[in-house]
Amino acid sequence: MTRVPLNLCVLLSGMPGNEQLLIEYEDQVLDRLTTYGARIVQRVRATDPQSAPFEVHILEFPSEDALDQYMEDPVRRSLSDLRERGIAHTDILRVDIVTPGEDQAPAPR
Numbered sequence: 001m002t003r004v005p006l007n008l009c010v011l012l013s014g015m016p017g018n019e020q021l022l023i024e025y026e027d028q029v030l031d032r033l034t035t036y037g038a039r040i041v042q043r044v045r046a047t048d049p050q051s052a053p054f055e056v057h058i059l060e061f062p063s064e065d066a067l068d069q070y071m072e073d074p075v076r077r078s079l080s081d082l083r084e085r086g087i088a089h090t091d092i093l094r095v096d097i098v099t100p101g102e103d104q105a106p107a108p109r
Contacts, residue, residue: 011055011091012089022054025082030057036069
């Protein structure tokens with residue numbers, strides 16, 4: 001079975017006034033990625049804390065199974081209270097990484 005990397009774009013909107021809690025939560029859970037062979041391709045934050053999304057990540061997982069394991073990570077799950085206090089909304093998009101100048105259609109999955 002071929003392992004196909006999985007790329008996600010994660011858009012996070014903070015709870016108004018609690019954006020620092022979003023940052024604290026993400027600092028902790030993103031540290032767990034390497035446990036599952038995943039990595040942060042890019043992490044960016046809006047200069048205005050009231051922006052939505054406030055923080056955006058591009059993440060790469062080695063497989064769907066690695067993503068599933070990360071989502072069930074006990075440390076990550078134990079931080080759910082911090083997540084609920086700091087994050088108002090999360091959107092997750094499956095994406096392809098495109099090199100500037102590439103004009104080819106996405107590969108079929």
